Amino acid sequence: MTSTPPLALTQGDPAGIGPEITLRAWIDGRAGPPFFVLSDPALYEAAASRLGLDVPVRATSPEEAASVFPDALPVVPLGIPVSAAPGRPDPATAAATILSIDRAVALVREGRAAAIVTNPIAKHVLYEAGFAHPGHTEYLAALAAEPGEPAPMPVMMIWSEGLAVVPVTIHVALREVPALLTADLIVETARIVAHDLATRFGIAAPRLALAGLNPHAGEGGAMGTEDRDIVAPAIERLRAEGIAASGPHPADTLFHPRARERYDVALAMYHDQALIPIKTIAFDEGVNVTLGLPFIRTSPDHGTAFDIAGRGLARADSLGAAIGLAGRLAARAAAR
Ligand SMILES: NC(=O)C1=CN([C@@H]2O[C@H](COP(=O)(O)OP(=O)(O)OC[C@H]3O[C@@H](n4cnc5c(N)ncnc54)[C@H](O)[C@@H]3O)[C@@H](O)[C@H]2O)C=CC1
Ligand SMILES: NCC(=O)COP(=O)(O)O
Numbered sequence: 001m002t003s004t005p006p007l008a009l010t011q012g013d014p015a016g017i018g019p020e021i022t023l024r025a026w027i028d029g030r031a032g033p034p035f036f037v038l039s040d041p042a043l044y045e046a047a048a049s050r051l052g053l054d055v056p057v058r059a060t061s062p063e064e065a066a067s068v069f070p071d072a073l074p075v076v077p078l079g080i081p082v083s084a085a086p087g088r089p090d091p092a093t094a095a096a097t098i099l100s101i102d103r104a105v106a107l108v109r110e111g112r113a114a115a116i117v118t119n120p121i122a123k124h125v126l127y128e129a130g131f132a133h134p135g136h137t138e139y140l141a142a143l144a145a146e147p148g149e150p151a152p153m154p155v156m157m158i159w160s161e162g163l164a165v166v167p168v169t170i171h172v173a174l175r176e177v178p179a180l181l182t183a184d185l186i187v188e189t190a191r192i193v194a195h196d197l198a199t200r201f202g203i204a205a206p207r208l209a210l211a212g213l214n215p216h217a218g219e220g221g222a223m224g225t226e227d228r229d230i231v232a233p234a235i236e237r238l239r240a241e242g243i244a245a246s247g248p249h250p251a252d253t254l255f256h257p258r259a260r261e262r263y264d265v266a267l268a269m270y271h272d273q274a275l276i277p278i279k280t281i282a283f284d285e286g287v288n289v290t291l292g293l294p295f296i297r298t299s300p301d302h303g304t305a306f307d308i309a310g311r312g313l314a315r316a317d318s319l320g321a322a323i324g325l326a327g328r329l330a331a332r333a334a335a336r
């Protein structure tokens with residue numbers, strides 16, 4: 001019997017809270033699944049010294065990482081020196097940030113890592129350096145494409161024990177949402193959600209609740225026609241396929257405690273419609289999971305938090321939850 005390989009953590013923006021929450025996740029998580037981080041060991045030694053954290057750091061290989069993990073934070077070097085002033089992002093570090101993601105994907109595809117857990121990136125810093133993808137979600141899908149094949153469609157889910165949400169449109173300006181929202185997009189997103197909740201999360205017949213786009217889900221067309229003409233027909237198609245989809249529900253009453261008992265995941269029509277409720281209810285526990293990929297990827301639900309980086313204020317709970325969930329999903333996948 002082979003044991004599950006360790007998880008691969010990416011570096012994220014080195015000027016954000018990624019280095020310190022990685023150190024804290026190692027301190028808190030030695031009973032959990034082993035992991036290594038793809039970066040420069042010196043970045044973590046500097047962060048540990050700055051914050052007075054007693055964390056030995058050891059350069060290692062993915063294969064040795066699990067045996068290193070009980071005694072030191074395993075760092076698989078990228079071969080690029082990485083240094084950063086906390087809270088002062090620099091596009092010069094973008095190459096290492098991106099390389100860390102690339103290596104993590106390569107390792108998980110080679111079976112040398114069980115899953116990927118990404119540390120936060122600041123999109124605008126990477127854009128300044130020429131990065132052409134909106135975020136991890138879309139970039140990971142591009143990296144997952146088989147030669148000559150289109151990239152798989154990635155679906156963002158933010159998950160916690162009490163609420164899971166999916167934005168149907170993701171990293172786009174609000175004014176673009178109505179034009180992007182099609183019945184095909186909703187149906188394809190919901191199919192991926194239903195499939196991955198069944199296969200990866202073990203929810204055999206997941207209940208999907210779809211929010212409307214407009215106030216009062218359009219009030220019969222008086223407050224916008226998208227819910228009547230796009231969302232409702234998509235739900236009919238999903239039901240015809242045997243997917244337990246309900247809605248379109250007015251979004252303002254979809255997230256209170258009794259409403260949440262009626263579904264396993266809420267599909268929202270745009271980013272903030274999904275992320276405001278979960279970050280309000282479960283900011284410290286929320287985990288960003290990318291569905292639709294041929295490998296497992298989780299992430300904390302928060303960003304780089306430049307305003308507190310390097311000050312010892314950052315909580316590692318969400319990263320810890322992302323590591324825990326990645327470990328459970330990987331164990332489930334290995335057992336299938
Ligand atoms: N998965 C990813 O890579 C994500 C990246 N981002 C990026 O992060 C950057 C900053 O985004 P913001 O909207 O400011 O969100 P943010 O999550 O970085 O910060 C929002 C607020 O929450 C606080 N906060 C965040 N994480 C915390 C933690 N672990 N412990 C304690 N307090 C914490 C921050 O100090 C700040 O006051 C953006 O450039 C965005 O692109 C945002 C979300 C996810
Ligand atoms: N607001 C969530 C977010 O921006 C995460 O994006 P990604 O980098 O995981 O695609």
